[in-house]
Amino acid sequence: MWNQRHGRLRPVGCGMEELRRRRREREAALRKARREQQLVSKRLLRDDAPEEADGVCVALILGEDEIQQFLRLAQRGTEEKEKERALATLRRGLQHPETQQTFIRLEGSMRTLVGLLTSNQALLQLEAARCLHELSHSEQPAVAEACLPATSYLLTYVSGHSSDLIELCLYTLGNLIVESEAVRRQLLPQGIVPALAACIQSPHLTVLEALGYALSQLLQAKEAPEKFIPSVLGSTLPQQMLRLLQPGPKLNPGVAVEFAWCLHYIICSQVNNALLITHGALSTLGLLLLDLAGAIQRSEDAGLELLVCPVLRCLSNLLTEAAVEAVGGQMQLRDERVVAALFILLQFLLQKQPSLLPEGLWLLNNLTANSPSFCTSLLSLNLIEPLLQLLPGSNVVSVLVLTVLCNVAEKGPAYCQHLWPGPLLPSLLDTLAFSDTEVVGQSLELLQLLFLYRPEAVQAFLQQSGLQALERHEEEAQLQDRVHVLQQTALRG
Amino acid sequence: MQLPPALHARLLAGPGASEPLPVERDPSAGAAPFRFAARRVRFPREHEFFEDGDVQRHLYLQDVLTQVAWAPERPRVPEFTCQVAGCCQVFDVLEAYEHHYHTLHRNVCSFCKRAFPSGHLLDIHILEWHDSLFQILSERQDMYQCLVEGCTEKFKTSKDRKDHLVRRHLYPADFRFDKPKKSRGPGLPAAALPEPAETLPEGGQQSEGDDMEVCSEHMATPLEPRGERRTLGHRIPSTICFGQGAARGFKSTKKRNKQH
Numbered sequence: 001m002w003n004q005r006h007g008r009l010r011p012v013g014c015g016m017e018e019l020r021r022r023r024r025e026r027e028a029a030l031r032k033a034r035r036e037q038q039l040v041s042k043r044l045l046r047d048d049a050p051e052e053a054d055g056v057c058v059a060l061i062l063g064e065d066e067i068q069q070f071l072r073l074a075q076r077g078t079e080e081k082e083k084e085r086a087l088a089t090l091r092r093g094l095q096h097p098e099t100q101q102t103f104i105r106l107e108g109s110m111r112t113l114v115g116l117l118t119s120n121q122a123l124l125q126l127e128a129a130r131c132l133h134e135l136s137h138s139e140q141p142a143v144a145e146a147c148l149p150a151t152s153y154l155l156t157y158v159s160g161h162s163s164d165l166i167e168l169c170l171y172t173l174g175n176l177i178v179e180s181e182a183v184r185r186q187l188l189p190q191g192i193v194p195a196l197a198a199c200i201q202s203p204h205l206t207v208l209e210a211l212g213y214a215l216s217q218l219l220q221a222k223e224a225p226e227k228f229i230p231s232v233l234g235s236t237l238p239q240q241m242l243r244l245l246q247p248g249p250k251l252n253p254g255v256a257v258e259f260a261w262c263l264h265y266i267i268c269s270q271v272n273n274a275l276l277i278t279h280g281a282l283s284t285l286g287l288l289l290l291d292l293a294g295a296i297q298r299s300e301d302a303g304l305e306l307l308v309c310p311v312l313r314c315l316s317n318l319l320t321e322a323a324v325e326a327v328g329g330q331m332q333l334r335d336e337r338v339v340a341a342l343f344i345l346l347q348f349l350l351q352k353q354p355s356l357l358p359e360g361l362w363l364l365n366n367l368t369a370n371s372p373s374f375c376t377s378l379l380s381l382n383l384i385e386p387l388l389q390l391l392p393g394s395n396v397v398s399v400l401v402l403t404v405l406c407n408v409a410e411k412g413p414a415y416c417q418h419l420w421p422g423p424l425l426p427s428l429l430d431t432l433a434f435s436d437t438e439v440v441g442q443s444l445e446l447l448q449l450l451f452l453y454r455p456e457a458v459q460a461f462l463q464q465s466g467l468q469a470l471e472r473h474e475e476e477a478q479l480q481d482r483v484h485v486l487q488q489t490a491l492r493g
Numbered sequence: 494m495q496l497p498p499a500l501h502a503r504l505l506a507g508p509g510a511s512e513p514l515p516v517e518r519d520p521s522a523g524a525a526p527f528r529f530a531a532r533r534v535r536f537p538r539e540h541e542f543f544e545d546g547d548v549q550r551h552l553y554l555q556d557v558l559t560q561v562a563w564a565p566e567r568p569r570v571p572e573f574t575c576q577v578a579g580c581c582q583v584f585d586v587l588e589a590y591e592h593h594y595h596t597l598h599r600n601v602c603s604f605c606k607r608a609f610p611s612g613h614l615l616d617i618h619i620l621e622w623h624d625s626l627f628q629i630l631s632e633r634q635d636m637y638q639c640l641v642e643g644c645t646e647k648f649k650t651s652k653d654r655k656d657h658l659v660r661r662h663l664y665p666a667d668f669r670f671d672k673p674k675k676s677r678g679p680g681l682p683a684a685a686l687p688e689p690a691e692t693l694p695e696g697g698q699q700s701e702g703d704d705m706e707v708c709s710e711h712m713a714t715p716l717e718p719r720g721e722r723r724t725l726g727h728r729i730p731s732t733i734c735f736g737q738g739a740a741r742g743f744k745s746t747k748k749r750n751k752q753h
């Protein structure tokens with residue numbers, strides 16, 4: 001199932017070097033936007049493959065008169081083909097920001113377009129929806145605001161049956177949602193949640209992916225925790241979303257990515273995670289994690305990291321809920337294969353997307369922190385050594401690896417017996433040579449636990465010049481107390 | 494990162510967990526100056542820990558490496574005609590037919606042949622237009638259902654409903670669905686009723702009056718070649734009963750005559 005390439009994605013027609021450059025630029029811009037809490041992205045559906053095959057932009061700048069002419073022709077042309085062509089030309093014009101501006105300034109233009117959207121000519125209607133879609137993709141907030149009168153109609157068509165039109169309406173709504181708070185304000189009263197809850201029953205994958213996109217845009221909004229999430233949780237959407245994330249032959253990667261992100265936005269807002277756990281979110285996501293690892297083993301890795309990331313986040317944050325114990329969440333996630341799967345994913349991320357490694361280790365921390373069972377699995381599946389191999393990574397990665405090891409060690413002598421003899425001590429001597437205070441501090445914590453529960457390790461520590469390694473940090477204010485105690489322990493030992 | 498070969502086998506084997514080793518904690522573990530305590534960590538949505546993953550997500554949304562193509566591979570099929578009686582639209586792409594069918598033939602009123610965008614709106618239409626009891630009952634109780642799916646409110650008149658839609662559901666004030674009561678008789682297709690010619694104002698909102706009708710006949714195809722319309726006959730819905738007519742909004746000084 002995973003090796004089916006995303007059916008509707010296709011490479012942009014230009015060279016690899018150019019692609020990499022554009023990607024770097026975009027990435028830097030996104031990073032900046034995120035820090036300013038302005039992370040906004042839209043999707044564009046276009047079917048202009050033939051015209052744009054050479055990568056040349058064919059957007060037309062249309063003047064007021066031309067826009068009027070095309071609209072009038074679309075309304076009153078003498079034959080259907082002519083009307084469609086007029087609207088198609090207008091649509092291409094609307095790809096250009098200048099035409100967009102002219103269009104929204106033109107009196108009555110939006111009313112006319114909305115009228116065409118509700119027309120009884122199927123293709124004309126579709127073309128009008130595409131015009132609105134172009135407008136929704138505009139980067140100018142005023143253009144999104146001009147689309148305000150269209151949203152109730154778009155929502156009505158979401159409840160319809162033409163999958164092409166539904167898909168277009170959903171992507172258009174998703175775009176408008178991120179651009180304009182005014183749009184978001186009116187969507188809830190206009191009934192977006194029941195409309196989506198009905199639409200999620202659709203058998204069409206393209207519709208489901210579009211729905212996931214629109215919903216994720218809504219849930220991502222800064223006011224979502226107060227405004228949208230309670231309403232979404234009160235509908236049938238959560239159960240349906242979990243159904244679409246269940247592994248099996250019906251699972252579609254493109255759809256699953258969207259809904260996994262939706263779940264992430266819901267869960268990290270902590271509105272009512274107990275409800276999701278009651279619906280079996282932990283076991284569904286746990287099984288999905290196993291499935292993802294299985295796909296990676298079969299090297300079907302078509303964009304899997306896109307799905308891995310939100311799944312890791314959902315599981316990690318859900319595990320912090322007090323309700324995990326209360327509603328039997330622990331029972332949902334007791335299978336040690338989850339640990340095996342997570343390590344296969346860690347290896348995959350290390351190769352494919354190392355910047356996401358911390359998110360995987362975060363889940364490992366949350367799995368092992370309160371669970372003797374998962375700590376035991378880590379030992380019995382021989383996973384300490386692979387874990388130590390991650391230590392030369394970034395400081396964040398090193399601290400997380402050391403924290404997981406502390407989780408194991410703090411469970412007592414039976415656990416520490418498996419940590420020494422072994423590769424742990426040499427690795428710890430390496431991390432003591434780091435300059436990052438947090439990495440060294442966490443190494444000191446681990447040493448303390450090891451010395452406490454496995455006193456035999458002290459002798460080996462001394463033989464491997466451990467004292468010299470500690471001396472380097474004697475002067476460090478945040479470390480010196482702990483260094484001092486460890487030195488005494490070592491000398492006494 | 495070298496994973497033990499047995500790990501892959503473990504993943505394929507059945508569920509289960511090892512019997513946990515005995516936990517035995519010493520109170521001096523984590524005592525000052527040490528501070529470690531095993532704990533699960535939660536990150537809120539804006540936490541910087543999520544920066545890299547969020548950026549990847551948005552790169553994907555923006556399709557920097559891949560681009561969502563609009564139905565790139567829709568195979569052509571031999572031309573065929575819509576099978577619905579009285580319709581003779583021709584297609585060579587299945588999806589186009591699907592859209593045509595769902596738009597024009599799916600939610601069609603069997604009494605007056607109008608098409609509706611959703612089953613919900615069709616149900617409301619049938620009740621209000623073709624149910625002989627509706628008129629009688631609506632004198633005694635609130636019968637006009639809200640058009641928004643999921644809202645259970647009912648109203649005495651369609652005007653009350655309109656007010657509700659605008660106030661409560663923030664529908665545009667010119668959103669039109671209903672026929673004004675006076676212009677309909679039970680079971681009488683409104684398309685047969687004359688409508689006032691439209692006057693398009695010179696800018697600004699036009700006066701809506703009580704023409705809350707939605708069955709936007711103005712969207713019907715008055716300029717369609719006459720011959721064609723005759724052959725299609727009344728089996729094709731003359732309009733999609735929903736929304737405002739396209740002719741209404743656009744700024745123009747022309748007058749247009751209804752041709753129903």
Ligand SMILES: [Zn+2]
Binds near residue numbers: 575581582593594598
């Ligand atoms: Zn037909």
Ligand SMILES: [Zn+2]
Binds near residue numbers: 602606607
């Ligand atoms: Zn009817």
Ligand SMILES: [Zn+2]
Binds near residue numbers: 658
């Ligand atoms: Zn209502």
